[in-house]
Amino acid sequence: MPPIIADAEEHFRQLTPPADPLLKELEAEAAREGIPIVGPVVGRLLEILAAGAERLLELGTATGYATLHLARGGRGRVTTVERDASLAARARENLAQAGLAERVEVVCAEALAWLAGQEGPFDFVFFDIEKDDYAAALAACRRLVPPGGLLVADNTAFPDAMPFQRALHGDPGWRAVSLLAFLPGHRPEKDGLTLARRR
Ligand SMILES: C[S@@+](CC[C@H](N)C(=O)[O-])C[C@H]1O[C@@H](n2cnc3c(N)ncnc32)[C@H](O)[C@@H]1O
Numbered sequence: 001m002p003p004i005i006a007d008a009e010e011h012f013r014q015l016t017p018p019a020d021p022l023l024k025e026l027e028a029e030a031a032r033e034g035i036p037i038v039g040p041v042v043g044r045l046l047e048i049l050a051a052g053a054e055r056l057l058e059l060g061t062a063t064g065y066a067t068l069h070l071a072r073g074g075r076g077r078v079t080t081v082e083r084d085a086s087l088a089a090r091a092r093e094n095l096a097q098a099g100l101a102e103r104v105e106v107v108c109a110e111a112l113a114w115l116a117g118q119e120g121p122f123d124f125v126f127f128d129i130e131k132d133d134y135a136a137a138l139a140a141c142r143r144l145v146p147p148g149g150l151l152v153a154d155n156t157a158f159p160d161a162m163p164f165q166r167a168l169h170g171d172p173g174w175r176a177v178s179l180l181a182f183l184p185g186h187r188p189e190k191d192g193l194t195l196a197r198r199r
Contacts, residue, residue, distance in 0.1 A: 013184045017044040022098055026065045027185065035087075037065040038128065038154060039185030042193065046126060047073035049152060049195075053124035057081075057144075059111040059137060060128035064091030064104075071100045074124060078104045081111045081129075112136050120144035127153040134164035141198075142173060149198040157192030165194065173199050 005011055017040045019027060030037040038046065046066055050056060050073030058067055061082035071078045078100075082088040088108040095104045107114060111129050115137060122144050127134055134153060141151060156165060156178055168176050176196035183189055 009182055009184075012182060016040050016184045022094065023065065023068065026063055026068075026094060029063065030065065035062050036187045037062055038069075039183060039187070041183045042066070042154065042186055043069040045193075046070055046152065049150060050074040050124050053150070055079075055120070055122045056124040056126075057122040058126045058128065059115075059133075061091045061106055062087050062128075064094040064106070066126065066128060067091060067095060067104060067106075068098055068100065070124070070126065071095070071098075071104050076103075079107060079122075080104065081107045081109055081114055083108065083110050112140070115140040115144070118144055121146045121149070123149045125149070125151045127151070128155070131155055131158045131160035131164070134161055135167050138164055138167055142171075145198045147198050151194075151196040151198070153194040153196075155191055156194040157190070161192070168194065168196055175199055 019040055043066060047069040050070050053074040054076035056070050056074045056078040058070055058080040061067055061080040067078060067080045085108050088106050092106045095101055112133055125141055125145055127137055155161060157180055168174055174196040178192055178194040180192050183191060
């Protein structure tokens with residue numbers, strides 16, 4: 001097999017999806033304030049993966065950057081959960097500015113406690129909270145995500161995500177794959193992403 005192209009990272013950086021003015025503003029704000037948003041590549045990936053989803057759930061909203069992509073990609077309602085009240089308020093404003101306020105509910109809550117009171121179903125779930133909460137959130141999703149539902153988890157190359165990785169990959173109720181990826185504009189740019197389809 002021939003070697004991959006020289007300077008592949010630079011080449012892929014050039015292929016970063018373009019952003020509209022609101023997304024650009026949120027990217028600049030996140031860089032200034034050190035808010036770890038998914039960035040344009042994972043944003044576009046979420047948009048593509050969410051296509052057709054009817055009930056979407058995001059754990060970890062921050063300013064609503066990834067939420068915006070989920071709402072644009074999905075067909076139905078998005079619920080997003082953020083424990084920081086000032087970030088939740090900013091996300092509501094940003095989503096309203098994007099014309100998505102009707103389709104997105106920003107819940108200000110501790111994700112694990114909130115999940116315990118939910119009935120679902122959610123056919124698309126995105127994890128982007130503290131990584132050591134992922135394993136408990138996964139246990140809740142066994143009940144909330146029906147067969148065929150998709151789970152996407154960010155930052156799964158972090159050591160705190162290892163209990164989640166072990167639980168997910170050892171559970172026959174999910175068909176999972178974990179990737180170590182180069183993700184321009186993501187923080188960090190080399191990180192793990194995990195996708196799993198509910199069986
Ligand atoms: C990485 S940021 C989310 C970024 C966002 N998904 C995006 O890409 O635009 C993680 C957010 O999750 C929130 N968070 C972390 N642990 C949480 C928990 N257990 N419950 C609710 N929110 C949590 C943090 O306050 C933070 O705003």
